[in-house]
Amino acid sequence: MAEVSNAAKWRLFTIVGVLSLIADQATKIWARAALPTIGKTIDGGACIPPQPADWLPDASHHVHCYGDTVNVIKGFWTWRLSMNPGSAFGLFGSLAVGRVLLSIVGVAAVIGMFVMLKKSRNNQKILHWALALVAGGAVGNLIDRIYTGMVTDFISWDLKFMVWPTFNVADIVLVAGVILMFIDIQIEGKAQKALKLERQKKARAAGLVKDLEA
Numbered sequence: 388m389a390e391v392s393n394a395a396k397w398r399l400f401t402i403v404g405v406l407s408l409i410a411d412q413a414t415k416i417w418a419r420a421a422l423p424t425i426g427k428t429i430d431g432g433a434c435i436p437p438q439p440a441d442w443l444p445d446a447s448h449h450v451h452c453y454g455d456t457v458n459v460i461k462g463f464w465t466w467r468l469s470m471n472p473g474s475a476f477g478l479f480g481s482l483a484v485g486r487v488l489l490s491i492v493g494v495a496a497v498i499g500m501f502v503m504l505k506k507s508r509n510n511q512k513i514l515h516w517a518l519a520l521v522a523g524g525a526v527g528n529l530i531d532r533i534y535t536g537m538v539t540d541f542i543s544w545d546l547k548f549m550v551w552p553t554f555n556v557a558d559i560v561l562v563a564g565v566i567l568m569f570i571d572i573q574i575e576g577k578a579q580k581a582l583k584l585e586r587q588k589k590a591r592a593a594g595l596v597k598d599l600e601a
Contacts, residue, residue, distance in 0.1 A: 407523025411556040418541035422468040423455040437535040442470035493529035514571040520564030527557035
C-alpha cells in the first residue's frame with residue numbers, strides 16, 4: 388500500500404472526523420426540529436425536544452413524550468424521534484450516573500483514537516479512515532450527552548425478524564469505523580503471516596530453520 392506523509396495521515400483524520408461530526412449534528416438538529424412528537428410534558432405542555440425529564444419514563448414506566456412514526460420506506464424504514472438517555476439499547480440510562488459515565492467513556496474513546504493514529508504506520512490508510520469515523524461518531528454522541536444529557540436517535544429499521552434499535556448518523560459512522568478496523572486487522576494479520584513465511588523461507592535456505600523455530 389502506498390506510503391503517505393505523517394501530515395497527510397492527520398489531515399485525513401481531521402477532515403473525515405469533522406465531516407462525520409457535522410453530518411451527525413446537522414441531522415440531529417433537523418430531527419429535533421422537524422419530526423413529530425406524541426404525548427405531553429410532565430407539566431402538560433407540548434413536547435419540545437430535548438427536555439430530558441419529559442422523555443424519561445415515569446414510575447409507572449409510561450413515557451411522557453415520544454416520537455411519532457414517519458414512513459420513509461413503508462414497512463422497513465421510518466423516522467422516529469427518540470431521546471436516548473443511555474448507550475445502545477438504553478443501557479446506563481440513569482441520568483444521575485449514566486450521563487457522567489458515558490461521557491467519560493466517550494472522551495476516553497476519542498483519546499484512544501488519537502493515540503492509535505499516532506502509533507499507526509503512515510501506509511495504514513484503512514485504519515486512518517476507521518479511527519476518524521469512530522472519533523467523529525463518538526464526539527457526535529458525546530456532544531448530545533453533555534448538552535442535553537440524552538442522545539438524539541431518529542432512524543428506525545424494521546428487519547422483519549427484528550426491529551432494529553433506533554439509531555443516528557453517529558452510530559452509522561461508528562459501526563463503519565469498527566468494520567474498517569476489523570478489515571485492517573485482517574490485512575495486518577495476512578501481512579504478518581506473509582512476512583513470517585518469507586523469513587522462514589530465507590532461514591531454511593540459510594540452514595537456520597532450527598534457530599528460527601526455537
